[in-house]
Amino acid sequence: MIEVLSNEKHKARKEHVCYFCGDTIKKGTVYNRQDGKFDGDWYTVKTHISCSELAVKLDMYDNGEDGLTNHEFRDIVNEKFEELLPEFEMKTTFRSRLDVVKMQVLFGEES
Numbered sequence: 001m002i003e004v005l006s007n008e009k010h011k012a013r014k015e016h017v018c019y020f021c022g023d024t025i026k027k028g029t030v031y032n033r034q035d036g037k038f039d040g041d042w043y044t045v046k047t048h049i050s051c052s053e054l055a056v057k058l059d060m061y062d063n064g065e066d067g068l069t070n071h072e073f074r075d076i077v078n079e080k081f082e083e084l085l086p087e088f089e090m091k092t093t094f095r096s097r098l099d100v101v102k103m104q105v106l107f108g109e110e111s
């Protein structure tokens with residue numbers, strides 16, 4: 001059971017790693033920090049603003065009460081990529097698939 005206690009934007013005083021995509025959150029950039037309890041234990045999840053926005057846009061937080069894991073995040077991004085660009089067949093890296101999905105979902109025209 002997950003209990004989110006705070007969800008805030010912070011400015012990175014040092015580099016962090018985004019929990020969702022695994023890429024670096026650069027020093028000096030604003031990132032999303034979530035603190036909460038999972039089965040009674042404290043946890044902190046740091047993510048890129050764009051990664052958490054993507055998770056919200058794609059309703060990733062709706063599946064279950066265990067929160068959103070980075071595996072689920074990747075699965076959903078991969079599924080969305082296939083849906084958007086079926087002809088690409090997953091040949092690219094996860095990073096570039098994520099970029100395409102972010103561009104389409106966050107900045108693209110929703111049809």
Ligand SMILES: [Zn+2]
Pocket residue numbers: 018019020021022023047048051
């Ligand atoms: Zn990220």
